[in-house]
Amino acid sequence: MNQATPAAATPAAYTRKPSSQRAYAGPGADGGKKGEEQKTKQDAAGELDVYNQGMFKTELCNKWEETGACPYGDQCQFAHGVSELRPVIRHPRYKTEVCRMVLNGEVCPYGHRCHFRHSLTAAERLLRSR
Numbered sequence: 001m002n003q004a005t006p007a008a009a010t011p012a013a014y015t016r017k018p019s020s021q022r023a024y025a026g027p028g029a030d031g032g033k034k035g036e037e038q039k040t041k042q043d044a045a046g047e048l049d050v051y052n053q054g055m056f057k058t059e060l061c062n063k064w065e066e067t068g069a070c071p072y073g074d075q076c077q078f079a080h081g082v083s084e085l086r087p088v089i090r091h092p093r094y095k096t097e098v099c100r101m102v103l104n105g106e107v108c109p110y111g112h113r114c115h116f117r118h119s120l121t122a123a124e125r126l127l128r129s130r
Helices: 033-053 062-067 122-129
Strands: none
16 A cells, blocks of 8 residues: 655655646746846855955064064964055945045044045035035
């Protein structure tokens, strides 16, 4: 006697439906939106990797400058000498907008490391004085 397994035990992906009830679930089944969304996320992740990797050995190691030795040795993220310094890769929008702290007349806690510009245009100085 051949007993069929209950439907609950069979994963939904393996159950057979009549061809009139089958839905295509392959690439592009969502009208291309999911593929575009996934591509955008991958592009953004790849772009972020470039900028994260871009900071490796772009500044001199403080400990190495002070003492001539570094406890991290070759594993240090900072350069041990000018010859190891690498160029900084910045995002195209880096320092294109004014820092909100500076615009409000406050001191920015990030200083030169701030991703926003600290110089104000004449129009921005007018906004600040209001």
